[in-house]
Amino acid sequence: MSEVVFDRPKSLIDVTFHYCPGCTHGIIHRLVAEVMDELGVEGKAVGVASVGCSVMSYDYFSCDFVQAPHGRAPAVATGLKRSLPDSVVFTYQGDGDLAAIGTAETVHAATRGENITVIFVNNAIYGMTGGQMAPTTLPGQVTQTTPYGRDTNLAGYPVRVCEMLATLDGVALAQRVTVDNVKHIREAKKAIKKAFENQINKKGFSIVEILSTCPTNWGLTPVKALDWLRDNMIPYYPLGVYKEKE
Numbered sequence: 001m002s003e004v005v006f007d008r009p010k011s012l013i014d015v016t017f018h019y020c021p022g023c024t025h026g027i028i029h030r031l032v033a034e035v036m037d038e039l040g041v042e043g044k045a046v047g048v049a050s051v052g053c054s055v056m057s058y059d060y061f062s063c064d065f066v067q068a069p070h071g072r073a074p075a076v077a078t079g080l081k082r083s084l085p086d087s088v089v090f091t092y093q094g095d096g097d098l099a100a101i102g103t104a105e106t107v108h109a110a111t112r113g114e115n116i117t118v119i120f121v122n123n124a125i126y127g128m129t130g131g132q133m134a135p136t137t138l139p140g141q142v143t144q145t146t147p148y149g150r151d152t153n154l155a156g157y158p159v160r161v162c163e164m165l166a167t168l169d170g171v172a173l174a175q176r177v178t179v180d181n182v183k184h185i186r187e188a189k190k191a192i193k194k195a196f197e198n199q200i201n202k203k204g205f206s207i208v209e210i211l212s213t214c215p216t217n218w219g220l221t222p223v224k225a226l227d228w229l230r231d232n233m234i235p236y237y238p239l240g241v242y243k244e245k246e
């Protein structure tokens with residue numbers, strides 16, 4: 001008798017991702033899909049895609065999806081959740097999307113305590129448009145628009161989104177995780193599951209920030225990109241729970 005130990009989650013459509021080799025968007029998609037399967041919410045989940053490399057996540061998840069204008073996913077998710085309170089609404093957003101163009105939407109959805117789940121993929125760069133500086137680009141990090149490294153005298157300092165949102169009363173969960181090894185991938189999945197469960201239990205705004213790689217625009221191989229994430233991103237963006245309502 002054979003036993004299936006590894007399979008494609010039902011919540012993921014059987015197509016090939018367009019992501020670059022070594023990009024961790026693919027791992028994060030899988031974790032979100034596994035969580036939807038385990039909670040049995042695929043049939044009532046509505047994703048809101050951001051503009052960025054993950055814009056085509058609507059082609060990958062088998063639940064309903066809406067495409068929001070750049071940065072506006074939390075506002076679109078607010079409307080969806082308020083008009084369809086029994087649905088399970090999540091946004092899937094990059095750092096340029098969530099922390100630059102959509103800063104206001106993010107902060108105000110959080111402070112209103114909108115009962116939505118936000119999956120925030122922080123790769124410290126604008127991936128889709130060719131690697132410009134993002135609000136989360138590290139001091140000294142070389143990008144297309146900071147060829148000598150991010151100069152904090154000119155461009156200021158990176159935004160630590162979870163720490164900032166943790167100060168807001170409307171936030172039920174603000175947690176930072178990553179997916180650079182098996183242990184961290186397991187922790188990331190638990191955090192994503194908690195963020196979905198919080199919504200089902202009407203606890204309010206939950207955000208999971210996932211430190212992610214962009215080997216293409218970082219100019220690194222997939223393996224070196226994971227090393228760069230460990231050596232540079234994790235020290236600046238410590239992993240952990242920044243806020244969790246009982």
Ligand SMILES: Cc1ncc(C[n+]2csc(CCOP(=O)(O)OP(=O)(O)O)c2C)c(N)n1
Pocket residue numbers: 051052053054070093094095096097098101121123125126127128129134214
């Ligand atoms: C209002 C608006 N401004 C700018 C753009 C161009 N644009 C498309 S994707 C993108 C960057 C996305 O970066 P990020 O959100 O970090 O996601 P990633 O591609 O890195 O996953 C930008 C600036 C746009 N589509 N709309």
Ligand code: SF4
Pocket residue numbers: 018019020022023024025053123127128213214215216217
């Ligand atoms: S450009 Fe970067 S974020 Fe976009 S798919 Fe490629 S590796 Fe991933």
